[in-house]
Amino acid sequence: MAHDDVHPVSLNCGDCPIRHRAVCARCDADEIDELENIKYYRSFEAGQTVIWAGDKMDFVASIVSGIATLTQTLEDGRTQMVGLLLPSDFVGRPGRSAAAYNVTATTNILMCCFRKKPFEEMMERTPHIAQRLLQMTLDELDAAREWMLLLGRKTAREKIASLLSIIARRDASIKPLAGSNRVTFDLPLTREAMADYLGLTLETVSRQISALKRDGVIVLEGKRHVTVPDIDRLLMEAGDDSDGGFLI
Amino acid sequence: MAHDDVHPVSLNCGDCPIRHRAVCARCDADEIDELENIKYYRSFEAGQTVIWAGDKMDFVASIVSGIATLTQTLEDGRTQMVGLLLPSDFVGRPGRSAAAYNVTATTNILMCCFRKKPFEEMMERTPHIAQRLLQMTLDELDAAREWMLLLGRKTAREKIASLLSIIARRDASIKPLAGSNRVTFDLPLTREAMADYLGLTLETVSRQISALKRDGVIVLEGKRHVTVPDIDRLLMEAGDDSDGGFLI
DNA sequence: CGAACAATTGAACACAGTCAAATACTGTGG
DNA sequence: CCACAGTATTTGACTGTGTTCAATTGTTCG
Numbered sequence A, B: 001m002a003h004d005d006v007h008p009v010s011l012n013c014g015d016c017p018i019r020h021r022a023v024c025a026r027c028d029a030d031e032i033d034e035l036e037n038i039k040y041y042r043s044f045e046a047g048q049t050v051i052w053a054g055d056k057m058d059f060v061a062s063i064v065s066g067i068a069t070l071t072q073t074l075e076d077g078r079t080q081m082v083g084l085l086l087p088s089d090f091v092g093r094p095g096r097s098a099a100a101y102n103v104t105a106t107t108n109i110l111m112c113c114f115r116k117k118p119f120e121e122m123m124e125r126t127p128h129i130a131q132r133l134l135q136m137t138l139d140e141l142d143a144a145r146e147w148m149l150l151l152g153r154k155t156a157r158e159k160i161a162s163l164l165s166i167i168a169r170r171d172a173s174i175k176p177l178a179g180s181n182r183v184t185f186d187l188p189l190t191r192e193a194m195a196d197y198l199g200l201t202l203e204t205v206s207r208q209i210s211a212l213k214r215d216g217v218i219v220l221e222g223k224r225h226v227t228v229p230d231i232d233r234l235l236m237e238a239g240d241d242s243d244g245g246f247l248i
Numbered sequence C: 001c002g003a004a005c006a007a008t009t010g011a012a013c014a015c016a017g018t019c020a021a022a023t024a025c026t027g028t029g030g
Numbered sequence D: 001c002c003a004c005a006g007t008a009t010t011t012g013a014c015t016g017t018g019t020t021c022a023a024t025t026g027t028t029c030g
Helices: A029-038 A116-125 A127-153 A156-174 A191-198 A202-214 A231-238 B029-038 B116-125 B127-153 B156-174 B191-198 B202-214 B231-238
Strands: A039-044 A049-051 A059-065 A068-073 A079-085 A102-105 A109-115 A183-186 A219-221 A225-228 B039-044 B049-051 B059-065 B068-073 B079-085 B102-105 B109-115 B183-186 B219-221 B225-228
Touching (some): A029 A039, A029 A109, A029 A116, A068 A191, A068 B127, A079 A127, A079 A191, A079 B127, A116 A127, A127 A156, A127 B068, A127 B127, A156 A183, A156 A191, A191 A202, A225 A231, B029 B109, B029 B116, B059 B116, B068 B191, B079 B127, B079 B191, B109 B116, B116 B127, B156 B191, B156 B225, B156 B231, B191 B202, B202 B219
Antiparallel strands (some): A059 A109, A068 A079, A068 A102, A183 A225, A219 A225, B039 B109, B049 B102, B068 B079, B183 B225, B219 B225
């Protein structure tokens, strides 16, 4: 079923879109050369599973393009997303042989992979990699804690508004049309994936999106394309502190 | 109000109870000497706030003894615990000047502190510290993700059983009376703190603890001392995978 | 002993979940 | 290009878990 690598890809690190944000961000020219030699690319189509929790995982990787998710499940099927992987995010844990979570491509993705052994050896010798990985892991931990507040204490409406804010923020940082407080973007997640992210059912997600639409907080064209006429209004709905760090 | 340092403490790193588990775990004798020179101790009484979110934080620290919590709040007072700090856990983030969370002592605690600047400088030169900190941060991230599953998808009863399992596991690793599947421990948290941990109200916590007691899953002596006659039963109630990693 | 705090218990309610049906998309083959 | 199948999404009616508000009981410590 899984036939990845349909279109084998090659890319020079110099031209890589995530060169300055990924785990290699701090590496100098020599170090990049070394990484260049051990890297390889893999691509997955939307919906494909990259790896199952518990499976042997002999590589680590950076997301080059597309979106993937980390999910955890209880035996009875209840599913919780525990990570949303965007371009430049890191997959896998040095020093661990099995995957701890399911990794799934929600859009077509391209990953820059390193076999675990050589990568670990290089990490030992290369503080720049370990330093960057520490920084990224601390950022992820902060994001996870923000997420815990959402899961534990926010209402369904606030959860939806928070998720839309996060996506809007990310898109704003890519195409910063500053000045205006109007934002437009595509939802990269299905209703079900949103539900798994937010600890809700997909019906509740659908209802709350409809409610935000009815109340004029968002405008929908089709099911996936969202326009936020007033981003401050959305941030209020998300229930965070005043500015929510949106402008930082 | 806050009068810490009532009993200034001094301790040799050689005698330190967290020497092999804290951020200094991998340091060699020379490195420990250097840390010894810049460390200082602070103690806080149960209930005291160590630092408020947003306050300037010019130190990082290890918890030597006692228990502290990290919490986040929404403006309207809703509170979510996002970290439970046990002995050897690390407080603060290198490269960040303000505290991101409220840190509160739930029992009397002793912290081994380092001023941020010297610590960061030493970290630059000392891979052993950065390596250990990365490892600890990755562990915390895993714990946070486990917690997200709990917050997003578990029932109130499962949440309580999970929390009791976590505390039981920790105590078991300290005094491992293997063979028996009977465990006894004291709850280090109030009902309110448990509620903030689990994303519940304190009334629901109280009701579910009463229910677990009524059903014979736990036995209470007083409000804080818990006996679990059959740890496997408790783990079943927690809803995790079969063994829940309890024996690993 | 009494005050302050912590925990339990009860009753009514509300928010989100469940089950079910209808509707809107998407891509495929005729 | 359209019809159709399969999937995603919306909407409705009802239910149930956990919350809220309130009163009571238990514990700790001046």
